[in-house]
Amino acid sequence: MTFVDRTSxxxxxxxxxxxxxxxxxxxxxxxVEVAQEVNERVLAANGSTAERFGSLERVTAExxxxxRVGTPAELSQLARIFGAVGMYPVGFxxxxxxxxxxxxxxxxxxxxxxxxxxxxxxFRVFTxxxxxxxxxxFDADLEARLTRFLEARTLFPAELLELADRSEAGDGxxxxxxDRFLDLATASFALSAEPVDRAWYAELxxxxxxxxxxxxxxxxxxxxxxxxxxxxxxLYRSMTERxxxxxxxxxxxxxxxxxxxxxxxxxxxxxxxxRRFRDPDGTLTDGTLRVxxxxxxxxxxxxxxxxRARYDELMLKVEEAVAGDPGRPRQExxxxxxxxxxxxxxxxxxxxxLAYFSYHLAGSGWAPPRTRTxxxxxxxxxxxxxxxxxxxxxGSVILRPIVYEDFLPRSAAGIxxxxxxxxxxxxxxxxxxxxxxxxxxxxxxxxxxVPEETYAAESHASLRAIEAALxxxxxxxxxxx
Numbered sequence: 001m002t003f004v005d006r007t008s009x010x011x012x013x014x015x016x017x018x019x020x021x022x023x024x025x026x027x028x029x030x031x032v033e034v035a036q037e038v039n040e041r042v043l044a045a046n047g048s049t050a051e052r053f054g055s056l057e058r059v060t061a062e063x064x065x066x067x068r069v070g071t072p073a074e075l076s077q078l079a080r081i082f083g084a085v086g087m088y089p090v091g092f093x094x095x096x097x098x099x100x101x102x103x104x105x106x107x108x109x110x111x112x113x114x115x116x117x118x119x120x121x122x123f124r125v126f127t128x129x130x131x132x133x134x135x136x137x138f139d140a141d142l143e144a145r146l147t148r149f150l151e152a153r154t155l156f157p158a159e160l161l162e163l164a165d166r167s168e169a170g171d172g173x174x175x176x177x178x179d180r181f182l183d184l185a186t187a188s189f190a191l192s193a194e195p196v197d198r199a200w201y202a203e204l205x206x207x208x209x210x211x212x213x214x215x216x217x218x219x220x221x222x223x224x225x226x227x228x229x230x231x232x233x234x235l236y237r238s239m240t241e242r243x244x245x246x247x248x249x250x251x252x253x254x255x256x257x258x259x260x261x262x263x264x265x266x267x268x269x270x271x272x273x274x275r276r277f278r279d280p281d282g283t284l285t286d287g288t289l290r291v292x293x294x295x296x297x298x299x300x301x302x303x304x305x306x307x308r309a310r311y312d313e314l315m316l317k318v319e320e321a322v323a324g325d326p327g328r329p330r331q332e333x334x335x336x337x338x339x340x341x342x343x344x345x346x347x348x349x350x351x352x353x354l355a356y357f358s359y360h361l362a363g364s365g366w367a368p369p370r371t372r373t374x375x376x377x378x379x380x381x382x383x384x385x386x387x388x389x390x391x392x393x394x395g396s397v398i399l400r401p402i403v404y405e406d407f408l409p410r411s412a413a414g415i416x417x418x419x420x421x422x423x424x425x426x427x428x429x430x431x432x433x434x435x436x437x438x439x440x441x442x443x444x445x446x447x448x449x450v451p452e453e454t455y456a457a458e459s460h461a462s463l464r465a466i467e468a469a470l471x472x473x474x475x476x477x478x479x480x481x
Contacts, residue, residue: 004178006171007120010085010112012178014063014123016186021225024191024292027244027268028225031294034238035227036060042230050230053260053299053403058119062228064297065125067189067221068105068214070150072443075129077156079444081185082110082125084167086117090449092437093409096134103210104137105130106435108448109407115458118405126407129440130214135430137207146204146215153218160184191292192219195276195284213291224267224295232264232298245269251411253300253311254318254334258344260300261355262311262404265411267295301346302404302455307354314341315410346399347392356402356455358462359388361469362395388474397466402458406451 004012022029039059043050050056069075079089087110095103111124132143132150163181167173173181194217201216213223229235233255239246245268252264272288279285303311314337321333349355391397441448463474 002175004172004175006084006086006167007117009167009172009178009181010087010123011061011121012182013085013185014061014121016182017065017189017222018063018225020186020190021222024222025271025273025294027271028294030242030244031239031268031296032227034235034242035229035296038235038238039230041234053230053301053401054122054228055119058122059228059230062122064109064123064226064228066128066223066226066295067125068128068130068210068223069155069220070130070132070146070214072129072440074150074155074220075127075440076444076446077161078127079110079446080161080164080168081156081188083446084164084181085123087111087123087125088113088449089441089444089446090454091406091451092440092448093407094435095128095409096131096136096432098409102136103128104134104208105210105214106440107407107409108437108440111405113449113454122405124405128210128214130211131433131435132215133433136432137211142203142207149200150215155220156188157184160188189220189222191221191273192217193276194218195278196289198277198285198287199280201277209291221292223291224293226265226295226297229296229298232266232296235296236266239268249330252408254331254338256335256338256342258338258342259346259349259355259401260298261303261307261342261349262300263406263408263411264298264300265295265408267293269293299403299405301349301401302356302406302451304353304356304456305452306352307349308452310342310354314338317341346401350392350399351389356459357399358402358459359397359466360400360462361466362398387472391466391470396470402455405454 018032022032039050039056043056051059053059054062067078069078082088089108090111090113091109093107093109095105095107105128107126107128109124109126112118112120112122130146130150132138132146138146160181163173163177163184166177167181172178196217201212204216205212214220232250236246236250247267247269250264250266253261255264270290270293272290273292275287275289277285277287317337318330318334321337322328322330325333343349343352343354346355346357350357388397392399437448437450466472467474
């Protein structure tokens with residue numbers, strides 16, 4: 001019996017879900033097609049430098065998905081399913097206080113940890129969980145009814161969870177079990193044809209469209225799938241030229257002449273999808289819901305805590321500039337602020353300890369050692385400055401940017417809110433049900449990895465290899481808190 005390891009399972013699951021979403025949301029197929037065209041244009045224009053943040057093969061295959069659930073028990077089950085394909089929870093995101101639109105969820109992202117696993121298949125899923133206990137959104141009566149509704153449903157069959165546990169424990173499954181696992185997992189994320197309770201969905205929708213999408217139906221589904229593109233500005237223009245309505249702006253850092261950092265995202269607007277509804281008198285009627293959309297992303301260099309503080313500072317300045325001069329294009333204002341506040345070269349980003357890089361002997365073809373847990377502290381990618389600067393300046397050691405593999409809560413909220421039909425309703429004076437990564441980790445019985453620690457571990461591993469090769473001692477400096 002042929003064995004299917006977890007890496008192969010992950011790649012096959014990503015393909016299955018992409019095919020499923022393409023059938024359910026045909027505009028997604030257009031998005032993927034345009035992304036591939038843009039990537040080919042960028043590669044033709046820039047050659048191998050276009051692959052600085054990842055090979056074209058990886059970028060073309062890359063997807064991130066989004067799934068929403070209602071309870072810690074459901075999220076724990078999702079963790080088992082994603083664990084079966086080598087994906088682990090990384091990062092904690094609280095969107096309840098996000099600008100421009102609060103969303104009553106907390107989130108984490110399931111993804112591979114190791115650089116070689118990311119290179120093999122970087123599938124990641126941004127997973128959000130409703131917080132019915134937050135009184136700013138839900139009163140006690142609605143919380144009780146919502147909790148009963150969520151606890152009465154079953155999102156994932158027992159057979160799927162049993163296969164998931166076996167795959168995680170054994171690092172994969174036999175061929176027949178792998179096929180069964182993929183069939184069950186894909187079916188669990190398919191849009192259900194079951195009629196939607198119109199009154200219940202509308203009651204939740206009056207608070208938040210995301211709350212209705214999670215708690216107003218008896219199943220879960222793929223909210224969006226996201227291809228990766230090498231030039232998101234080109235893609236935005238190309239989609240618009242094809243008559244696809246895009247959201248108003250690209251979220252994240254602006255386009256500018258310096259290094260690409262973190263993550264830029266945009267999407268086409270949520271489409272009206274036909275659904276069956278059950279009215280209060282039991283009558284079944286046809287209608288539509290707008291909850292799913294097609295997102296696209298461009299990834300840049302991961303920033304250190306010091307770099308993220310700089311990023312947040314610049315984003316605040318952009319907001320202030322836009323408010324003070326609403327007649328000027330946001331992109332123009334943002335690019336000007338970025339050119340003053342952010343280093344214009346990767347070398348200077350590294351020198352100031354603002355971004356993560358791996359270090360390599362020139363011409364060695366050396367690859368960084370595997371790092372699994374990334375629990376080595378918030379160290380930046382710099383090292384004993386004089387010695388490392390000399391090695392970099394004389395060309396003995398070269399920098400390679402460490403790609404940002406995670407998410408930005410502000411951008412996620414911006415994408416979500418741009419695809420909602422109405423604003424979220426909340427009482428800001430009410431109790432907010434505190435949540436953090438520790439709380440979530442305890443509920444799902446999984447360690448939640450800190451993104452910056454994984455990047456720091458990769459950077460430090462590359463420095464240790466340089467030390468071993470050159471017989472030097474390069475002590476990393478601590479950057480940020």
